[in-house]
Amino acid sequence: MAGVWKEDGSYEYAPGERARLKGKEKGKDKGKGKGEKGKGDKGKGEKGKSKGKEKGKDGMTAAERLAFAQGALSAEGPAAKKARTGEPGDDEEEEELPEFDFEKDWKDKPVALLNLKGAKDLNGLMGVVKEYNEETKRFLISVEGGKGEKSIKMENIFKVMTGCIVKLRGLDSIELNDCIGECGRLDVENLRYDITLSDGRHVKAKPANVELVAKYESSKVAGDASQMDRIRAANGLRDRLTAVEEFDFPAPMVLPATVLEEYAQKFPKSVVIGRSNAANPKGAQILAREVVSATKIPPGSRLVFISVPRDRCIAPTLADMRHDELLRLGKFGSWLTKRLAPRPVYFLIPGAIAKGPPAALNAATCAWPLYVELSTDMVLLASERWQKSPWARMDALMAVWAKTPMYLLPEKYQPAVALPDASPAAAAPAAEEDAKVTASAEPLSFSPEEPFTISRPIEGLQNPSALLVGLCDRAAEAEGAGGAKVQKPTLAVKRLG
Numbered sequence: 001m002a003g004v005w006k007e008d009g010s011y012e013y014a015p016g017e018r019a020r021l022k023g024k025e026k027g028k029d030k031g032k033g034k035g036e037k038g039k040g041d042k043g044k045g046e047k048g049k050s051k052g053k054e055k056g057k058d059g060m061t062a063a064e065r066l067a068f069a070q071g072a073l074s075a076e077g078p079a080a081k082k083a084r085t086g087e088p089g090d091d092e093e094e095e096e097l098p099e100f101d102f103e104k105d106w107k108d109k110p111v112a113l114l115n116l117k118g119a120k121d122l123n124g125l126m127g128v129v130k131e132y133n134e135e136t137k138r139f140l141i142s143v144e145g146g147k148g149e150k151s152i153k154m155e156n157i158f159k160v161m162t163g164c165i166v167k168l169r170g171l172d173s174i175e176l177n178d179c180i181g182e183c184g185r186l187d188v189e190n191l192r193y194d195i196t197l198s199d200g201r202h203v204k205a206k207p208a209n210v211e212l213v214a215k216y217e218s219s220k221v222a223g224d225a226s227q228m229d230r231i232r233a234a235n236g237l238r239d240r241l242t243a244v245e246e247f248d249f250p251a252p253m254v255l256p257a258t259v260l261e262e263y264a265q266k267f268p269k270s271v272v273i274g275r276s277n278a279a280n281p282k283g284a285q286i287l288a289r290e291v292v293s294a295t296k297i298p299p300g301s302r303l304v305f306i307s308v309p310r311d312r313c314i315a316p317t318l319a320d321m322r323h324d325e326l327l328r329l330g331k332f333g334s335w336l337t338k339r340l341a342p343r344p345v346y347f348l349i350p351g352a353i354a355k356g357p358p359a360a361l362n363a364a365t366c367a368w369p370l371y372v373e374l375s376t377d378m379v380l381l382a383s384e385r386w387q388k389s390p391w392a393r394m395d396a397l398m399a400v401w402a403k404t405p406m407y408l409l410p411e412k413y414q415p416a417v418a419l420p421d422a423s424p425a426a427a428a429p430a431a432e433e434d435a436k437v438t439a440s441a442e443p444l445s446f447s448p449e450e451p452f453t454i455s456r457p458i459e460g461l462q463n464p465s466a467l468l469v470g471l472c473d474r475a476a477e478a479e480g481a482g483g484a485k486v487q488k489p490t491l492a493v494k495r496l497g
Contacts, residue, residue, distance in 0.1 A: 097154055102132045111141065111157040113150075114188045122147065124188040126162065160186045161193070165213040165360055168195065168205055176203060182357035183210060196357050216363030217248040221470035223369030223401075231373055236434045237303070240374055241295050249367035250360060251295045252353045252374065254303065254346040255318075257333035259290040264330025270323040277322050284319040287326075291318075291352050294374070301344040302435050304336070304444075305375035305404070307395035308350055309385040313365040313467065316351045325381055328413050332379070332496065335415035340442060343435065348375060350391070365467045368394075369474050372402045376439040379407045380452075380493065390457040390468060396491055397457065397475035406493045407444050408452065413497045416445075445494040452493040459487070 100106065106129045113122045127141040130149065138151040161183040168179050181203065184194035192204040227247055234240040241251050267283035270276055294303070306329065310316055318326075329347070337345050348371060354364030364371075372378065378399040386392045399406050457472050458464040479485055 097137060106132065106139065106159070110160050110162050112160050112162075112186045112188050113141070113143070113152065113156060114158055116152075116156050119150075122150065126160070126185065127157075129157070158186065158188070161207075161210060161212055161215075162186065163218070163359055164215045165356060166195065167211045167213050168203065168209060169211050170209050171205065179203075180213065180356055182359040198356050214250070215248060216250060216359060217366055218359050218362035220366060221369065221467065221474050222247060222249055222367050223373070223474050227370070228373070231370065236299060237294070237297075237301065237374065237436070238299060244367065244370050244374070247367075247370070249363055249370060250354060251293050252348055252364070252367075252371050253291050253355065254294045254297060254348055255287065255291050255352055257304070257337050257345040257347055259287060259333075260326065260330045260347065261334040261337065262330075263287060264327045264334070268327070272323075277324055279319055279321050279323050279326055281319070283326070284321075287318045288352070294346070294348075297346055298344050300435050301346055302340055302377070302439070302442075303346055303348060303375045305348045305372060305378040305395070305399075306350075307378060307380045307386070307392050309381070309383060309389035309392050310350060311389070311391070313368065313391055313465075314350060314354050314361045315391075318349070318352050321351065325383075328381070328409060328411070331413060331415055332409055336444065339444070350395075362467065365471075368471055369398060369402065372398045372404055374436075375402075375404055376436050377407060377444055378404050379409050379444075379496070382408050382410050387454065390461060390464070393454045394457040394468060394471050394475065396452075396454060397478070397489070398471065400491060401475045401478040405439070405443065406452075406491060408450075408493045408495045410495065410497060416497060443494070445496050447494045447496075449492040449494055451490045453488050453490045455488055456485075 109129050111127055111129055113125050113127060116123050122143060125143055125145065125147065127143040127147075127150070129139050130142050131140040132138075133140070133151070136151065138153060139157060141150050141152050141157065142148075143150055162185055164183045166181060166183045168176050168181065171177050179197055181195040181197040184196060184202075186193055186207075187204075190204075192206060193210055195203045195205050195210070197203060227243070230243050230246075231240055234243055244251055263280075263283045263286070267280035270278050270280055272278035272281065308316070308321070308325065333345070333347070353371065354361055372395070378395065380386060380392070380396060396406060458469060476485070479489075
């Protein structure tokens with residue numbers, strides 16, 4: 001084996017292989033020279049000719065031509081002969097390919113087609129690898145745009161990271177290094193990716209300047225039977241979060257309840273000219289800095305999902321939340337941390353639950369059922385705006401699906417002075433204690449359940465988001481198969497305060 005395949009699709013030579021490449025022309029000439037001497041040593045001459053021919057008509061072996069096509073050779077190296085159409089039946093003699101594990105390295109991987117001579121209209125198109133034929137040494141590629149499945153040589157495909165979350169590195173514009181973005185299509189002619197950064201800017205980068213961070217599922221809604229069996233069989237929050245990442249979804253970001261308590265105490269006024277109910281800018285910056293991955297919180301933490309009115313799933317940002325709603329959450333957070341002390345309390349707030357380019361936000365939206373399942377409780381930030389928000393109503397139906405207790409945080413919320421029969425834990429939770437399991441013994445309110453009627457999330461929407469429809473379909477599983485579904489479902493909630 002002359003080298004290895006790297007994650008970015010390029011081919012890396014084994015030690016000493018480049019030196020051998022540099023001397024190939026010399027070896028070829030030497031072989032010809034021996035063949036022309038003819039001093040009775042015919043065997044040597046024929047051997048020299050054979051050695052020259054083994055490298056092909058263009059002076060390169062199959063591995064060398066493949067490395068050039070994948071961008072592994074520099075411009076100073078020998079010019080590679082363009083490959084013929086990668087369809088079976090070519091007259092060109094097949095040569096040995098570098099070793100690889102098809103299931104691990106190629107199956108279902110996205111690729112770009114390049115250097116096809118007989119089917120130039122396919123150059124630059126994307127596809128997905130389906131099969132590999134050992135006899136023909138061809139890959140079966142499902143090509144985009146209704147082009148069907150094509151049998152293509154390895155030297156005519158380039159494994160791409162399109163759709164992946166990547167980090168930029170080694171750029172001359174050093175301020176862009178370590179930036180996170182979504183990897184777009186590969187410009188085959190120039191070998192450059194179109195990278196969309198989190199702030200919306202587009203950057204062109206070579207494959208060598210792109211480092212894989214994660215490949216997330218961004219179109220299929222989570223929560224099917226097999227995933228839920230794995231999640232519900234997990235032992236504690238850490239194990240559940242591990243399962244979420246195994247399913248190719250990002251772990252959610254969370255905010256300590258104590259930070260919202262400090263916001264309410266330090267920033268009682270908005271002080272934004274012309275926007276009396278806008279979040280305090282300085283306070284919002286502090287909140288944003290305190291957001292942390294759920295993978296880093298202590299075991300046994302209470303995770304409370306806060307359902308807020310919004311027009312998209314991952315929205316609004318903390319800076320765009322209403323000041324009065326942040327104050328309401330601050331008062332609730334202050335009471336809750338005392339009620340559940342010494343157990344840590346974290347809020348999952350939709351606008352802070354994920355960050356990054358569109359692929360990361362779509363992946364988090366797809367993971368919504370898992371995020372609700374991770375939560376010990378769901379608190380609805382009640383208001384007329386909440387009732388008008390399709391995404392907020394979806395949260396409530398998803399809580400029914402996940403059997404997560406729901407609580408109503410009213411607009412004129414006042415913390416309870418005392419909770420009769422309350423028995424919060426007197427000692428710190430054990431390291432492996434499962435807060436979701438013990439939540440039933442520590443309800444957030446001892447008020448009786450009351451009916452809460454909502455409209456269905458996609459009711460009246462002309463062009464609902466495909467992900468919203470998918471999430472609503474997942475939530476509808478809680479209502480069972482068969483039987484007519486009512487237009488306005490009534491849920492059971494407990495009132496806080």
